[in-house]
Amino acid sequence: MRREARFVTTSTWLAMALLLAVLGGCGNQDEVYPPNTVYRVTMVNLTYNQYFAPVGVIVHTGGYQAWTLGAEAEEQIERLAEGGQLAQAADSEPGKWLLTEAGKDPAVVLTKVMVDTSSGQAIGLLGGRQAQVSLSVPPGQDYRLTVATGMMFTNDGFTGVTDVSIGQLGIGESLILYTNAYDAGTEANTETELTVYGFALFNEKEAIGYDPARDDAHDYITLHAGVITHDEPLGDSSDQDLEELRDGSGLNETHRFLQPVAKIIVERVS
């Protein structure tokens, strides 16, 4: 990772100074000095038809990491991946949720959920769609960013980034990240209508989202290998298991995906 060229022309500095002067004129008099650092983070769903649950965003300093590739997923990642759960609701049973647990972590500065830019409402993302969040934090820290969402037409797939440095961004600079789909390793990838939560969200099925049972091939986080759909051509494969998987899958070919599955744009606004 490296910065853009540092050759900034005199006229650009003049333009910046002018702009800052203009902006300075309309600042809120009650604002605490020094002003906060503001980041704007956008997530774009680059899949064709994988619904992303509402997107959790965490600003933190060193010492926090939401997940580790190759390690066992914590309950909050399991809830995110299997059921798109981000935070404890009023009527929730006891447990751990990503934003709720992050809020208790001393390294975490801010937790938020991405919103639709026109309505301001927290939203999930259909394929090709995007959501955004504005993050205002006290200046001067070596901030890191975690962004996470569940992929709702998988059993336990999720995507995002964790512990990415953003403190180095100057005002006006941006960072673009492409994210992989991960398999939380917490639920077998049967892709049935009963276990893929997207069917409860969109097709009024009785699909179970979060299930505390752990029955995946192995109980650790891997890159997601993709989904088997009922449109899958199996050829003359004599693999009975594969055929059963195909026939039991509630997914169709539009739910397939390759890596990367999302683009995240981090802009430092001020």
Add this chain to the structure above:
Amino acid sequence: MRLRGLVTICVGMWFTMGGLAQAVSLTIKITNTTVAHPLRELLIVAHAVNHPLFVSGNAAPDGLEELAECGKQGALAAEMLSDDPKADVWGVNSYRAGVVSYPKLLELGVDNDNLVSLPGLVVTNGANTRLSIVGRIMLTNDGFAGLEAALIPLEPGTYTFYMLAYDAGTEANNELLIPDPDLRQTPPACVNDPYMAETKGDVTDDYLGDNGIGASGQEGSNPFITIHRGVLGDTTRDGGKSDLDYIHHRWHGAEPAPSSAVATVKVTVQ
């Protein structure tokens, strides 16, 4: 490495305009890494941050639709130069595009024809800090290989990038060949036909089929540029859903490239 799992990272400036200190000369080598999908009419562009060649998550403009569906780069090159006359635009085999006269297939097989090597591409404008490349993925409906606004390194050396398979979001992926050469349309009419841009005779490929009924009728629900979900294919030459083969016509990038990678780009900065 903390950023493990991320596909690519670039840091940029969208506010203040940095720039290259002096004209930079590039050698670009592009290798098709698919088994069975020639790339055609590659368009290579060095551009400013705020004049992208394409943006994933956005709807494809007409020129990109024509490139992805018809394999013609002229309209996209013209759009690019009209958006930013200072962009450096090169079509494969015709330096300084806009005058694209010798389109060349980038295909696997004979005489290293899977590799194009383009020396002496001079970036003439200091604001052109980004490199984007697109080319039609033959034997798809509206797939294109894309490098999206990679930061051109300032230090002399050779750098590796990956072109990913994108879906332009403009045509349903029915995976059907043009059944009769007489039905072939020229641009812009070819964007209205429901077929891939090729007839069986266009590509030497024993795995191509006939008389498919159509792999997918669904494209309308996601009109945006996404990562291509891959070819579905089928197991029969005659009939079936698709005129493509379920193994031969798939692509799957391997680490360190993401699974959607279809070409490797080596950029040498002199």
